[in-house]
Each structure stands twice: as C-alpha cells, then as structure tokens.
Amino acid sequence: MSINNIKNRLKESSKQDNTWIERAKYRKENKAWLDISFAIAVKIMSALKANKTANIFPKTQKELAEAMICSPQYVNKLLKGTENLQLETITKIERLLNIGLIEVPEFQTTIQVQIEQYSRYTKPDELVSVASSLSNYDELFSSFSYESEPDNCLKLVA
Numbered sequence: 001m002s003i004n005n006i007k008n009r010l011k012e013s014s015k016q017d018n019t020w021i022e023r024a025k026y027r028k029e030n031k032a033w034l035d036i037s038f039a040i041a042v043k044i045m046s047a048l049k050a051n052k053t054a055n056i057f058p059k060t061q062k063e064l065a066e067a068m069i070c071s072p073q074y075v076n077k078l079l080k081g082t083e084n085l086q087l088e089t090i091t092k093i094e095r096l097l098n099i100g101l102i103e104v105p106e107f108q109t110t111i112q113v114q115i116e117q118y119s120r121y122t123k124p125d126e127l128v129s130v131a132s133s134l135s136n137y138d139e140l141f142s143s144f145s146y147e148s149e150p151d152n153c154l155k156l157v158a
Contacts, residue, residue: 038081040090040101045079047097058096067096 027034044064052059058067061079065072068089077083078093090101 033084034082037083037085040085041079041081043099043101044093044097047099051097064093064096068092 048059048061048064051057058064061075062072065075068075078085078089093099094101
C-alpha cells in the first residue's frame with residue numbers, strides 16, 4: 001500500500017469532532033445567563049469557603065447537598081456555573097448560606113411635570129403670575145388640575 005492510500009483510508013475511517021462548534025455556538029447564544037450562573041457559582045463557593053473558615057454549617061458541597069435535600073452531584077453541577085438555576089433553588093441557597101445571590105430592583109415611579117412657558121396661569125376665581133408663583137411649586141400644583149399624557153407627563157388643564 002502506498003502512503004496516499006493509507007492517508008485516504010485514515011480520513012475515511014476517522015471521525016471529525018464538530019461538537020466544539022456546537023458548544024461554542026451554545027455559549028455564544030446563552031452568554032447572558034451563563035455569565036450570571038457562573039457568578040452565582042463563584043459566590044456560593046466563596047460562601048462555603050468562608051463557612052469552612054468560620055466553622056459554620058454548611059462548610060462543604062456535601063453538607064450543602066444534605067441541607068438542600070439533593071444529591072452532591074447536583075450541587076457539583078450547580079457549582080460548574082453552567083446550570084440554568086430556578087428561583088426556588090437560588091432562594092434555598094441564599095437562605096442556607098445567608099447570602100444574597102440575586103437582587104430585584106425596587107419598583108419606582110417617576111412623575112415628570114412639564115410646565116409650558118406662559119406668563120400667566122388662571123386659578124379658579126383669581127389670576128396668578130408665573131414669576132411670583134413658580135417659586136412655590138406646592139401652591140402651583142395643588143391649585144390646578146392636570147391630565148396624564150401618554151408620555152407620562154402631566155398636562156395642565158385650564
């Protein structure tokens with residue numbers, strides 16, 4: 001057999017590993033939550049290390065698994081940083097390790113008031129000069145009626 005025949009037979013019989021392409025594509029498509037999962041895993045491992053130093057339960061992955069009522073293999077899987085964690089699991093870990101893993105921002109509402117440039121506004125039964133009243137916004141806002149606009153601004157109703 002010639003060397004070319006041997007090369008051809010090896011090419012035909014060998015498998016090409018294309019799984020790395022699929023794994024890279026998966027990591028790229030899921031980068032956002034994979035980064036968060038990794039950060040959570042690092043924080044859990046740091047908490048376990050701190051517990052071990054302070055001699056506080058749970059100190060190890062095995063003890064954490066016992067406290068979570070799951071297998072040590074599942075905890076190991078979580079700590080790889082590639083697991084799509086459920087809120088139930090996250091809150092259970094937060095409670096057991098006394099740490100914060102995720103934080104939900106408080107709901108805040110903002111009201112914008114846009115006052116159009118007029119020299120005078122009218123109040124019922126009296127006339128108000130803008131120059132004298134704009135320094136006292138409370139009086140101005142409490143004296144007039146406003147409508148809510150689609151852009152969340154208040155419109156003065158005369």
